[in-house]
Amino acid sequence: xxxxRHPLASRGAPGGGAYTRHDELARGLGxxxxxxxxxxxxxxRGLCRALGLRGRxxxxxxxxxxxxxxxxxxxxxHDPTPWILGRVGGDAIDLATLATGFExxxxxxxxxxxATAAVAGVTVLxxxxxxxxxxxxxxxxxxxxxxxxxxxxxxPPQAMRGAASDFExxxxxxxxxxxxxxxxxxx
Amino acid sequence: xxxxxxxGTRDVRCDTxxxxxxxxxxxxxxxxxxxxxxxxxxxxxxxxMPGMKSGDILGHEAxxxxxxxxxxxxxLKVGDRIVVPFTITCxxxxxxxxxxxxxxxxxxxxxxxxxxxxxxxxAGLFGYTHLTGGYAGGQAEYLRVPFADSTHIKVPDGISDExxxxxxxxxxxxxxxxxxxxxxxxxxxxxxxxxAVGQMAIRSALLLGAKRxxxxxxxxxxxxxxxxxxxxxxxxxxxxxIVGRLxxxxxGKGPEKCIDAVGLEAHAMGSVDAVYDRAKQAMLLxxxxxxxxxxxIMVCRPAGVLSVPGVYGGLIDKFPIGALMNKGLxxxxxxxxxxxxxxxxxxxxxxxxxxxxxxxxxxxxxADGPEMYRVFRDKQDxxxxxxxxx
Numbered sequence: 042x043x044x045x046r047h048p049l050a051s052r053g054a055p056g057g058g059a060y061t062r063h064d065e066l067a068r069g070l071g072x073x074x075x076x077x078x079x080x081x082x083x084x085x086r087g088l089c090r091a092l093g094l095r096g097r098x099x100x101x102x103x104x105x106x107x108x109x110x111x112x113x114x115x116x117x118x119h120d121p122t123p124w125i126l127g128r129v130g131g132d133a134i135d136l137a138t139l140a141t142g143f144e145x146x147x148x149x150x151x152x153x154x155x156a157t158a159a160v161a162g163v164t165v166l167x168x169x170x171x172x173x174x175x176x177x178x179x180x181x182x183x184x185x186x187x188x189x190x191x192x193x194x195x196x197p198p199q200a201m202r203g204a205a206s207d208f209e210x211x212x213x214x215x216x217x218x219x220x221x222x223x224x225x226x227x228x
Numbered sequence: 229x230x231x232x233x234x235x236g237t238r239d240v241r242c243d244t245x246x247x248x249x250x251x252x253x254x255x256x257x258x259x260x261x262x263x264x265x266x267x268x269x270x271x272x273x274x275x276x277m278p279g280m281k282s283g284d285i286l287g288h289e290a291x292x293x294x295x296x297x298x299x300x301x302x303x304l305k306v307g308d309r310i311v312v313p314f315t316i317t318c319x320x321x322x323x324x325x326x327x328x329x330x331x332x333x334x335x336x337x338x339x340x341x342x343x344x345x346x347x348x349x350x351a352g353l354f355g356y357t358h359l360t361g362g363y364a365g366g367q368a369e370y371l372r373v374p375f376a377d378s379t380h381i382k383v384p385d386g387i388s389d390e391x392x393x394x395x396x397x398x399x400x401x402x403x404x405x406x407x408x409x410x411x412x413x414x415x416x417x418x419x420x421x422x423x424a425v426g427q428m429a430i431r432s433a434l435l436l437g438a439k440r441x442x443x444x445x446x447x448x449x450x451x452x453x454x455x456x457x458x459x460x461x462x463x464x465x466x467x468x469x470i471v472g473r474l475x476x477x478x479x480g481k482g483p484e485k486c487i488d489a490v491g492l493e494a495h496a497m498g499s500v501d502a503v504y505d506r507a508k509q510a511m512l513l514x515x516x517x518x519x520x521x522x523x524x525i526m527v528c529r530p531a532g533v534l535s536v537p538g539v540y541g542g543l544i545d546k547f548p549i550g551a552l553m554n555k556g557l558x559x560x561x562x563x564x565x566x567x568x569x570x571x572x573x574x575x576x577x578x579x580x581x582x583x584x585x586x587x588x589x590x591x592x593x594x595a596d597g598p599e600m601y602r603v604f605r606d607k608q609d610x611x612x613x614x615x616x617x618x
Contacts, residue, residue: 060238061602114510118510119237119274119275177608178608180447180448180607181449181609183448183452184448185610186448188449188452188453188456188589188610189452189456190456191456191457191586191587192456192457193582193586194431194457194458194581194582194583195583198434198456198458199458201431201458201581202434202438203437204435204581205436205581206436206437208572210407210410211327211407214407214410215410216533217558220531220558
């Protein structure tokens, strides 16, 4: 067998964890989502006032529930990818909601523009994170690794068929007697 | 010493931990010369298996040199070279005397937990949750082996670690998976999963004389390795109807024998039940994904055999019990009774009938373990089997 020492052997980080930067980013976005969600839930009236979106308090609180649920799912799930993708969708809804506030009579348009820019920035992070998480699980294309000679046998596989026929399966590992070919009741 | 330590979901670190010590008279301590990351370690890494605690040392495939022996251990001496079976066996209880080593009645020191989880306790396992004893694992510089006078495989010098290490788990597990099928020369054996256990099951089924072996996976390099071992392959990236394809390949009758070398993290794309399983698992409404089991039950030829070496940990849903019962299928499951097979398998290695090192794709040091867990989990870099040299 050829030398199988892997290039990673020379660049490990003793004591380090196994999270990639995209995993770390996902965790950060999870905590951010929970924080933002709690803010939306508890300070919806203040947020709406600051953004000139009066009358949308219930909607903002609903978004808060969504943010908290998504954040918890990101932090607790085995694979955060679908939840990060869910955040991207949520960002789009948030941006659309903010866009409805850009009316001539809104005196808080400056605040609204700042909030829109912030959400747009987080959206970029969400997209980068989602792409990274998807990319790190993308399988190699066929032919990228050549294991075609790794049979483990000294001869071609077809020549090894039945080479262990000297092995006698233990009685308790054999097909139950009722399922063996019937001998017409004879042993 | 250095060891790979579990700290939480997808959080494995190379830490400095206290050296192990002799605790019981039958113990031994080995200096680990080689160990491996197993596919079932990924169930711990992803935290699908319950019963892990932060600080647990991982690893249940290890071998090395005996450096200390307990006072009651008359089978080993310092300097012996041993492979350590992943199942800890007392060698004296009723189950051990029957050869059912993986359900040893005495080696799980958390018997009450095992009784609660599974109805009755099973054997203690190295580095594999507190449900099975919470024993420190072998991805470390040193390993304490409890009941070491019966939990060992003495191996000769002159054969490389790479050829012998897999006697600890994946080789006998693949072998038992095939033996459980009681393979006949007329049999077609379908094997789900082409990881290390699947690869060993493919070779075992061929050696035991199966007429055809059909392997199912989605990772190109794993399928290529399966073909190298004599299997016909189905890539479920391109073939969505596995049951239909297997029926087509067997004149509509289905394979006589089916082996699940996947277990609880079955990955499938596009099928309704796979999406259902993912959703229920995400909501903690089921623990295991049983896509492979469902396919096996539906496609297996009536009166056939299902063999399940793949690891399951808890509860599944939408289990086609009607098909299982009415088709008269035999189901054989279980962790591997390692010691039951190892003398025979060691001889086959010594005779050159098979060289299990074919499956090794990466050899690393302990410090690279955390990163390699991720690479292995994500099936990156052509990774099929990782050997660690502490």
